Amino acid sequence: MTTSTAPSAGDLFAQVLRQDHRADPYPSYARMRRRPVDRLDDGSWLVSGYREIRQLLHDPRSSADRLDPQNKIPKAARSLLMQDPPLHDQLRRVVTEEFIPRIMGMRDHLGELVARLLDAHIGDGPGRLDVVADLAYPLPVTVICELLGVPPEDEALFGSLARRLTRGLDPVDTQTEEELRALDEARGELVAYLEGLIAERRTDPGDDLLSGLMFHPDPDEVMNPVQLRVTLGLLLIAGHETTVNLIANGTLALLRNPDVLARLRADPDLATPLVEEVLRYDPPVQMSARSALADIDIAGTTIPRGSRIRLMLAAGNRDAMRFDDPDRFVPDRADNAHLGFGGGLHYCIGATLARAEAQIAFTALARRLQAPRLVTDPPPYRENAILRGPERLLVAFDGLSPDHAPAT
Ligand code: HEM
Incomplete structure (x- = not known):
């Protein structure tokens, strides 16, 4: 007789952090959802049900301080993502006021950037493209550097720093000593670079977002130098x-x-609901975290005050209690209130920009690539568990139509 013991919440959480589950963590999330709120052996709480995640994202008793014992950054020097009201709201207001107007009316420019990136692959016939290196990465990098006022010649430096730093978002116990040291080094390089850029703008302001944040019209809202750097x-x-x-x-x-x-x-208009479905079905940010400022009663249990809470956004997005047929990719899904951009006070500030970039990229790929197909399926994945995505995505095609060619 065989006895089967159900994996514990700890086993399932460890699984989704492991590289060999990166290509398809969804079966592990499905098993997690059998207990939508569960305690891990380290005393933290794993929340995987849609309703429960949403409730916690909107609950003023859940703090954005992750209580990460490894986080040595003093509270005042953390970004708005890790702050609670009233400081969070004050910082967020300044960022929103400066960020949103600058992304309005950007669609034509985004279209030109995508066209230029794809044009580089126009050849006589069959070709290959790495969608990550050739389009998905350079597009947002160029856009954010332009917005912030990072000179184009520094984009490559930034690209490599950002890659090294995102690994730091993963739980520390999944990283080696060497990786942690490399991370500290990358942080130091980023701080030095940003301080240089800020010093330049102070004497020579432009109309970029950085200058906007530095010289925001309401003097009470101007960020101090540390807040400016972390933002x-x-x-x-x-x-x-x-x-x-x-x-x-x-x-x-x-x-x-x-x-x-x-x-x-x-039907290029399909791009709008389709991007929402990608954010639900395979979200770029798989999980987030909070801590409990008070005892929180949820799903028939109590998360005690002071506990760390892990919100499994990607698991909530596949919850059958909320979405019909959740494991199916339905590009025009109705009522798609996914958790891909979080929710509540910390809802993603960049959502409008990210949506526009993706809508334009997908439409251009669909319109221009002739007979595209995957070279490797599944593709190799990056190590990151939280910001999860392919390392490379090789696509073979028979030809690449010029931009603005009619759909065939
Ligand atoms: C597909 C792309 C993106 C996804 C999936 C995404 C996802 C998220 C999520 C899930 C959160 C909430 C985290 C939490 O509550 O703990 C968040 C917050 C945030 N995002 Fe995004 N994001 C994306 C793109 C961007 C871009 C392009 C920007 C800006 C350039 C941006 C800026 C921010 C900021 C500033 C916050 C913090 C907001 C706050 O704490 O009030 N995001 N994002």
């Missing part, structure tokens, strides 16, 4: 390391579902 760092990392996964995960879903690709080619 800039947050926007750069967020701009570099999330949209790349949205574009790559979405391209992967399209190539695995050729009928959807054909529909998008015939």
Whole structure:
């Protein structure tokens, strides 16, 4: 007789952090959801049900301080993502006021950037493209650097710093001593670079976002130098390391579902709901965290005050209690209130920009690539568990139509 013991919440959480589960963590998430709120042996709580995650994202008793024992950064020097009201709201207001107007009216420019990136691959016939290196990564990098006022010649330096720093978002116990040391080094390099950029703008302001943040009209809201630096760092990392996964995960879903690709080619308006479905089905940010400021009663249990809480956004997005047929990719899914951009006070500031970049990228790929197909399925994945996405996404095609060619 065989006895089977169900894996514990700890086993399942460890699984989704492991590289060999990176290509498909969804079966582990499905098992987690059998107990939508569960305690791990280290005393933290794993939350995997849609309703429960949403409740906690909106609950004023859940703090954005992750209580990460490894986080040595003093509280005042953390970004708004890790702050609670009232400081969070004050910082967020300044960023929103400066960020949102600068991304309005950007669609034509985004279209030109995508066209230019794809044009580099126009050849006589069959070709290959790495959607990550050739499109999904350079597009958001160029956009965020332009917005912030990072000179084009520094983009490459930033790219490599951002890649090294995102690994730091993963739980520390999944990283080696050497990786942690490399991370500290990268942080030091980023701080030095940002301080240099800020000093330049102080004497020579432009009309970029950095200058806007530094010389914001309301003197009470101007950030102090540390807040300015960490905000800039947050926007750069967020701009570099999330949209790349949205574009790559979405391209992967399209190539695995050729009928959807054909529909998008015939109907570019499908791009709008389709991007929402990618954010639900295979979200670029798989999980987030909070801590309990008070005892919180949820799903028939109590998360005690002071506990760390892990919110498994990607698991909530596949919850059958909320979404019909959740494991199916449905490009025009109705009522798609996914958790891909979080929710509540910390809802993603860059959501509008990320959506526009992805919509334009998918439409261009569908319209221009002739007979595209995946070279490797599944593709190799990056090590990161939280900001999860392919390392490379090789696509072979028979030809590349010029930009603005009519759909065939
Ligand atoms: C597909 C791309 C993106 C995804 C999936 C994404 C996802 C998220 C998520 C899930 C959160 C909430 C985290 C939490 O509550 O703990 C968040 C917050 C945030 N995102 Fe994004 N993001 C994306 C792109 C961007 C871009 C392009 C920017 C800006 C350049 C950006 C800036 C931010 C900022 C500043 C916050 C913190 C907001 C706050 O704490 O109030 N994001 N994002």
